[in-house]
Amino acid sequence: MDTSVGAVSAVAPTGSPDGNAAPKSGSKTGDNSGTETVRSSSTKTVRPTFDGDRAYGLLTKQCDFGPRPLGTPAHEKLRVFLTAEMKKYADQTIEQKFDYRGMPVTNIIGVFYPAGASAPAKKPVLLLAHWDTRPVADGPFSSESRGSRFVYGAQGWNRTTPIIGANDGASGAAALLELARLFKQRKPDVGVLLLLDDGEDYGDFKSDQGRGEGVELGSRYFATHYMEDARFGYPDFGILLDMIGAKNLVLPKEQYSQNHAPGTNSKVFGIAEELGYKKIFLYGETQDVGDDHIALNEAGIPTIDLIHPLPNGSSSLGYRYWHTLQDTADKCSGASLKVVGETVAEVIYRETPAP
Numbered sequence: 492m493d494t495s496v497g498a499v500s501a502v503a504p505t506g507s508p509d510g511n512a513a514p515k516s517g518s519k520t521g522d523n524s525g526t527e528t529v530r531s532s533s534t535k536t537v538r539p540t541f542d543g544d545r546a547y548g549l550l551t552k553q554c555d556f557g558p559r560p561l562g563t564p565a566h567e568k569l570r571v572f573l574t575a576e577m578k579k580y581a582d583q584t585i586e587q588k589f590d591y592r593g594m595p596v597t598n599i600i601g602v603f604y605p606a607g608a609s610a611p612a613k614k615p616v617l618l619l620a621h622w623d624t625r626p627v628a629d630g631p632f633s634s635e636s637r638g639s640r641f642v643y644g645a646q647g648w649n650r651t652t653p654i655i656g657a658n659d660g661a662s663g664a665a666a667l668l669e670l671a672r673l674f675k676q677r678k679p680d681v682g683v684l685l686l687l688d689d690g691e692d693y694g695d696f697k698s699d700q701g702r703g704e705g706v707e708l709g710s711r712y713f714a715t716h717y718m719e720d721a722r723f724g725y726p727d728f729g730i731l732l733d734m735i736g737a738k739n740l741v742l743p744k745e746q747y748s749q750n751h752a753p754g755t756n757s758k759v760f761g762i763a764e765e766l767g768y769k770k771i772f773l774y775g776e777t778q779d780v781g782d783d784h785i786a787l788n789e790a791g792i793p794t795i796d797l798i799h800p801l802p803n804g805s806s807s808l809g810y811r812y813w814h815t816l817q818d819t820a821d822k823c824s825g826a827s828l829k830v831v832g833e834t835v836a837e838v839i840y841r842e843t844p845a846p
């Protein structure tokens with residue numbers, strides 16, 4: 492995510508407090524006017540339980556591959572592992588491949604049919620997380636970042652040491668793979684796309700006037716190409732998981748999400764509160780983060796970002812190991828992964844198919 496933003500402040504949410512928003516247009520070309528439709532139900536669901544310990548095991552397994560940035564052997568090995576895992580659970584597993592500066596970039600997408608169906612949903616729910624890790628330790632609290640700069644080329648970066656990315660990378664992918672197990676065990680009524688997107692954390696977040704170059708590659712590619720494959724349907728809304736595994740996890744509402752998908756934000760935070768997670772899903776705080784949800788919202792898929800605050804702000808809530816060599820598995824816990832996993836599972840199992 493973007494290093495240029497991330498301040499956390501106590502700001503009242505700006506979205507619709509009741510979660511209702513204008514109906515979504517049928518256009519697949521999309522718009523970015525926050526045209527989401529939110530259906531909700533208070534019916535208690537019968538569903539499998541999210542196993543935090545298993546999710547944590549999937550987190551450490553990814554870390555065991557070492558740093559996993561684009562263009563490295565470890566990245567390629569992890570791709571093979573994640574695709575094999577997804578195939579255990581999804582009705583279809585699709586690798587969406589493209590190149591960036593000569594390096595292969597791969598979105599790994601699990602398609603889960605709705606309960607009782609034998610084909611993909613036309614309007615599935617999209618859950619996503621990036622699986623690559625940052626090739627440089629350039630976070631504000633990194634001892635390595637002083638004087639380093641980003642240089643593209645045959646050697647990739649003029650690199651400092653690449654990070655392990657336990658929280659920033661492995662945590663979201665681990666949660667999605669555990670959710671995949673749940674969805675196979677008991678099909679939700681809605682179709683689901685699990686998108687493990689690649690190349691979120693590769694490039695220079697500060698270039699292109701803060702929009703970033705070489706970053707958020709997989710989400711940008713999916714947002715502009717998903718309509719070419721009918722198996723992806725037209726996602727109804729999306730939830731991005733990024734850095735959701737820290738022991739001291741907190742999740743303030745993210746402002747861009749609140750502006751573009753306020754109803755989804757309200758639904759997710761409301762269910763988190765019902766489940767007793769209000770101390771982690773912070774209502775009175777917001778943050779502003781550039782991340783994979785931007786491209787999806789621009790493509791007309793209202794998508795929120797559940798993300799631990801970055802450490803740039805004045806708040807003490809930030810994950811200080813962000814983009815440092817200390818972003819390792821000991822900073823994370825299965826309990827935190829379970830908070831997010833249970834919340835997302837409850838959202839999905841309560842969801843009724845979009846008309």
Ligand SMILES: [Zn+2]
Nearest residue numbers: 492625659692
């Ligand atoms: Zn990152």
